[in-house]
Amino acid sequence: MSAASLLRRLAPPALIAAAALAAIAHPPGRHPAPPEDAPCPADATALLGGLSVGDDLGGWRVAATHAPRERALAVDVARAGVAATVEIVRRGARPGEPPRRTARYDLFYRNAPAVTCEALVPALDALARRVAAHEAGPVPDGL
Amino acid sequence: MLSRLARAAERAGDALLAGRLAPWLLAAGYVAYGLRAVLRDRFLDDEGLLTWIFAAWLRGDPLPTLFFQKCKPVTAALYALPSLGGPRAVLVAHVLVAAAAIPLLARVARARGQRWPNLPAIALALSPLYLVGGPAGISNVDGVVGGVVFLHLYMGAERRLAAGVLLGALPWVRFELAVLVVVFVAYDLLVERRRALLAGALVFPLAYALAGALYHHDPLWWIHYPPSLGGAVPGNPVWDAIHVSPSVAVNALAAVTPLAALALLAPVRRLAGAERAVLAYALANWALILLLPVWRIFNFGYSPRYALQSLPFAALMVGRAVEALAEARARAGETALLVGALAAAWLAARGDGGTAALWVVLGYAAIVLLARASFARGAAVAALALAAAGPLLLHGETQVGREGKTPWLDGVAGWLRAHRGARPIYTNANLLSTALGGDAEVRFLVGTDQWYELTHLANPHNGQRAALERLLRRSFYGRAVLPSELAPASLPPDALLVLVDDVRLPLAMPPTVWAGRTRTLADFHGCTIAELAP
Numbered sequence: 001m002s003a004a005s006l007l008r009r010l011a012p013p014a015l016i017a018a019a020a021l022a023a024i025a026h027p028p029g030r031h032p033a034p035p036e037d038a039p040c041p042a043d044a045t046a047l048l049g050g051l052s053v054g055d056d057l058g059g060w061r062v063a064a065t066h067a068p069r070e071r072a073l074a075v076d077v078a079r080a081g082v083a084a085t086v087e088i089v090r091r092g093a094r095p096g097e098p099p100r101r102t103a104r105y106d107l108f109y110r111n112a113p114a115v116t117c118e119a120l121v122p123a124l125d126a127l128a129r130r131v132a133a134h135e136a137g138p139v140p141d142g143l
Numbered sequence: 144m145l146s147r148l149a150r151a152a153e154r155a156g157d158a159l160l161a162g163r164l165a166p167w168l169l170a171a172g173y174v175a176y177g178l179r180a181v182l183r184d185r186f187l188d189d190e191g192l193l194t195w196i197f198a199a200w201l202r203g204d205p206l207p208t209l210f211f212q213k214c215k216p217v218t219a220a221l222y223a224l225p226s227l228g229g230p231r232a233v234l235v236a237h238v239l240v241a242a243a244a245i246p247l248l249a250r251v252a253r254a255r256g257q258r259w260p261n262l263p264a265i266a267l268a269l270s271p272l273y274l275v276g277g278p279a280g281i282s283n284v285d286g287v288v289g290g291v292v293f294l295h296l297y298m299g300a301e302r303r304l305a306a307g308v309l310l311g312a313l314p315w316v317r318f319e320l321a322v323l324v325v326v327f328v329a330y331d332l333l334v335e336r337r338r339a340l341l342a343g344a345l346v347f348p349l350a351y352a353l354a355g356a357l358y359h360h361d362p363l364w365w366i367h368y369p370p371s372l373g374g375a376v377p378g379n380p381v382w383d384a385i386h387v388s389p390s391v392a393v394n395a396l397a398a399v400t401p402l403a404a405l406a407l408l409a410p411v412r413r414l415a416g417a418e419r420a421v422l423a424y425a426l427a428n429w430a431l432i433l434l435l436p437v438w439r440i441f442n443f444g445y446s447p448r449y450a451l452q453s454l455p456f457a458a459l460m461v462g463r464a465v466e467a468l469a470e471a472r473a474r475a476g477e478t479a480l481l482v483g484a485l486a487a488a489w490l491a492a493r494g495d496g497g498t499a500a501l502w503v504v505l506g507y508a509a510i511v512l513l514a515r516a517s518f519a520r521g522a523a524v525a526a527l528a529l530a531a532a533g534p535l536l537l538h539g540e541t542q543v544g545r546e547g548k549t550p551w552l553d554g555v556a557g558w559l560r561a562h563r564g565a566r567p568i569y570t571n572a573n574l575l576s577t578a579l580g581g582d583a584e585v586r587f588l589v590g591t592d593q594w595y596e597l598t599h600l601a602n603p604h605n606g607q608r609a610a611l612e613r614l615l616r617r618s619f620y621g622r623a624v625l626p627s628e629l630a631p632a633s634l635p636p637d638a639l640l641v642l643v644d645d646v647r648l649p650l651a652m653p654p655t656v657w658a659g660r661t662r663t664l665a666d667f668h669g670c671t672i673a674e675l676a677p
Contacts, residue, residue, distance in 0.1 A: 006516070009515040010512060010516060012477075012478045012481065012511075013477070013478075013481060013508040013509075013511040013512040013515065014508070014512060016478075016481040016482065016485055016504065016507075016508040017509065017512065019485055020485060020488070020501050020502075020504045020505040020508060021505060023485075023488070023492060023498070023501050024498045024501045024502065024505070027492045027497070027498050027501070028489060028492050028493040083663070083666070110644060119654075119658060
């Protein structure tokens with residue numbers, strides 16, 4: 001077999017290997033997840049209208065705001081020993097009907113089992129109003 | 144010196160790929176790994192514990208369980224005796240059964256004249272899902288073992304009637320194996336023009352249906368009380384969370400074996416006899432496990448383990464494909480496969496940011512490269528290396544075992560050991576009872592979807608449903624509490640509630656009843672420990 005013929009045979013798998021290596025080095029969907037206790041970055045805080053720990057959200061106290069993880073921006077709220085987490089995701093990014101939505105975002109909640117959606121509605125409404133007022137800006141990184 | 148080293152490497156490669164001892168050593172390694180995992184509860188899994196639960200039910204009250212198709216009666220019968228020793232005894236037996244299939248698959252490949260007959264066995268033993276599934280106890284592994292024994296009887300030992308008898312029983316090991324029955328009976332009847340397989344395949348279903356008719360007093364009991372619901376449980380919010388994406392599909396197949404896609408390079412025209420049926424079944428399984436959840440048929444959710452039934456069949460075809468690659472017979476499809484695999488892996492990475500599938504493509508490229516450079520044995524060794532890398536690359540994609548699903552389990556169990564005293568535990572956490580061991584009585588809150596299935600798949604007229612309810616109360620991830628019995632007033636005042644954050648929980652604990660009735664004691668991110676509010 002000539003060298004040219006051998007090269008022609010080896011070129012396709014070699015090119016695929018190179019492409020795979022390039023994609024491994026720069027994965028197309030990789031958004032490095034921040035650590036769980038990472039502070040909420042400026043762009044995400046802007047979407048929340050500057051919300052910070054201790055603020056009131058419809059009778060619930062903001063316990064923490066987190067950096068986006070797994071394409072969700074989480075806000076922990078608490079009231080009288082009960083805690084819940086409201087998550088903001090881009091419209092349609094998560095299956096299911098969100099309890100509240102704005103023009104560009106869906107709001108879901110994760111909760112301790114005894115917290116009802118009804119009890120969380122004031123917090124959801126207050127957060128949805130904030131997001132709606134600030135959603136014209138750029139989508140925060142990681143959402 | 145160099146040539147001596149090269150010869151030693153060649154001999155080692157041959158021993159691994161074709162030696163008769165290697166599959167037994169692999170099986171021994173599988174047993175050692177599996178037993179260590181069982182003893183450490185490493186892959187404790189809710190579906191795996193069901194194997195023990197149903198086996199114990201069968202031993203406790205044989206007839207109602209035997210004719211309750213949901214419990215996979217053939218699997219339950221297989222583990223009835225080990226269930227005397229509790230869940231870990233069943234898991235140990237499960238590891239041994241799984242290991243037995245490894246040398247048997249090598250034997251099938253050798254009987255079919257494969258050049259490297261150990262390669263399919265290596266793909267089986269080192270499958271990320273099979274490696275975890277044995278010690279986890281999931282019944283999908285039993286389905287794989289059944290498939291391998293069938294292949295041995297049908298293609299290795301050529302005992303078609305016995306193969307048929309086993310084949311007919313396999314749908315009561317895993318219901319997905321009904322497709323295997325259809326594919327091979329059709330092949331045997333239409334292509335081979337023989338009836339032995341069909342005759343054998345009718346034995347178990349007919350005997351089971353007739354015996355069941357006597358028990359149920361209903362000749363059509365197997366339709367009236369089927370093995371699975373025809374569709375989703377109404378109102379079950381889990382269905383909202385099921386969606387199939389490129390990353391889900393690609394990672395699921397890779398978790399079965401990273402070599403899976405190579406099966407597509409099996410030289411169809413040169414496949415002998417039933418090997419075409421082997422390839423057809425592997426492809427049919429892959430198509431169905433992707434489409435059933437999309438179409439929401441048979442209450443199928445989505446989990447990579449549903450694709451596991453294809454493993455021995457795909458592994459045999461991988462053996463043929465690597466053989467063809469080494470003999471430069473599959474050239475036309477090679478580049479197309481590499482391009483397709485790269486596109487799929489890229490889409491998968493785009494979806495979830497993971498690179499495991501891209502590493503797999505790199506492995507495929509290396510195999511093809513070596514084959515085209517006329518290093519035949521090198522290509523086979525590269526396939527072996529890719530299989531060996533599978534458990535490291537793809538362990539996270541198996542979705543089996545406690546690590547991914549219940550990372551809070553050790554924390555919760557530790558908190559309870561330190562703080563519970565003599566307080567009764569009520570929980571919807573499937574693994575808690577086993578994790579706490581025999582020293583704590585745990586009341587398991589049966590989910591409304593679980594109760595719906597039991598009541599719709601069991602006969603209420605002949606005492607079966609009542610018998611199963613008694614078994615359920617005695618042993619179902621603890622002592623069961625039915626959804627209708629759960630209310631704040633019905634619990635002891637000192638009860639501890641260990642509640643997993645599950646979308647189905649509000650169905651069993653409606654917020655209208657439970658809001659404000661509990662007080663959180665500890666939060667483990669995904670699982671809350673609470674008590675009744677004063």
